[in-house]
Amino acid sequence: xxxxxxxxxxxxxxxxxxxxxxxxVEGTSNPNLYWYRxxxxxxxxxLFYSVGIGQISSEVPQNLSASRPQDRQxxxxxxxLLLSDSGFYLCASSAGYEQYFGPGTRLTVT
Amino acid sequence: xxxxxxxxxxxxxxxxxxxxxxxxYSDSASNYFPWYKQExxxxxxxxxxxRSNVGEKKDQRIAVTLNKTAKHFSLHITETQPEDSxxxxxAASPMDSNYQLIWGAGTKLIIKP
Numbered sequence: 001x002x003x004x005x006x007x008x009x010x011x012x013x014x015x016x017x018x019x020x021x022x023x024x025v026e027g028t029s030n031p032n033l034y035w036y037r038x039x040x041x042x043x044x045x046x047l048f049y050s051v052g053i054g055q056i057s058s059e060v061p062q063n064l065s066a067s068r069p070q071d072r073q074x075x076x077x078x079x080x081l082l083l084s085d086s087g088f089y090l091c092a093s094s095a096g097y098e099q100y101f102g103p104g105t106r107l108t109v110t
Numbered sequence: 111x112x113x114x115x116x117x118x119x120x121x122x123x124x125x126x127x128x129x130x131x132x133x134x135y136s137d138s139a140s141n142y143f144p145w146y147k148q149e150x151x152x153x154x155x156x157x158x159x160x161r162s163n164v165g166e167k168k169d170q171r172i173a174v175t176l177n178k179t180a181k182h183f184s185l186h187i188t189e190t191q192p193e194d195s196x197x198x199x200x201a202a203s204p205m206d207s208n209y210q211l212i213w214g215a216g217t218k219l220i221i222k223p
Contacts, residue, residue: 043215097142097209101153
């Protein structure tokens with residue numbers, strides 16, 4: 001079965017600072033990878049998904065970007081954080097229909 | 111594109127009673143329908159799913175039913191327990207979407223002791 005690692009678990013960053021969140025996957029090859037954001041008390045917003053190395057699709061225009069430098073590594077970045085970027089960031093992986101989530105990073109932008 | 115609506119947004123039931131959460135979808139070609147449970151502060155976890163060629167699936171106290179004609183599917187939890195309190199999300203995967211999921215908005219289930 002798949003294991004998804006995310007770090008850090010929590011992060012407090014000032015407005016205008018950069019961001020880098022990393023996700024790595026074990027137990028499968030060539031997975032689809034996803035970045036979701038969840039605002040407090042809200043649903044799951046798909047930010048990016050990737051079907052292979054270097055292949056990124058963006059679902060929502062914003063100041064975030066994603067990269068997939070290796071098969072099982074997915075990185076979410078920002079050059080300048082906004083207050084509205086606060087939320088719970090979840091990486092997910094799928095080898096078919098079933099999506100499995102990492103433990104998440106809780107980001108607070110102050 | 112696909113759109114998934116989930117009702118109710120909040121559901122409060124007495125411990126031991128049954129709970130039912132419903133989702134409707136718009137794309138008749140969608141062929142995979144999972145349900146996720148998210149406890150407070152935790153990641154969503156897949157609890158049950160159903161493919162479009164099946165009408166019902168059960169796993170102990172939880173079951174999912176699918177009505178393809180009406181384009182809706184439901185999560186049924188029987189003999190509810192305090193640990194069932196969580197937010198539940200439904201989703202649908204449109205055909206030819208590279209296994210993407212379109213998510214419902216979530217239902218907060220509260221189990222009253």
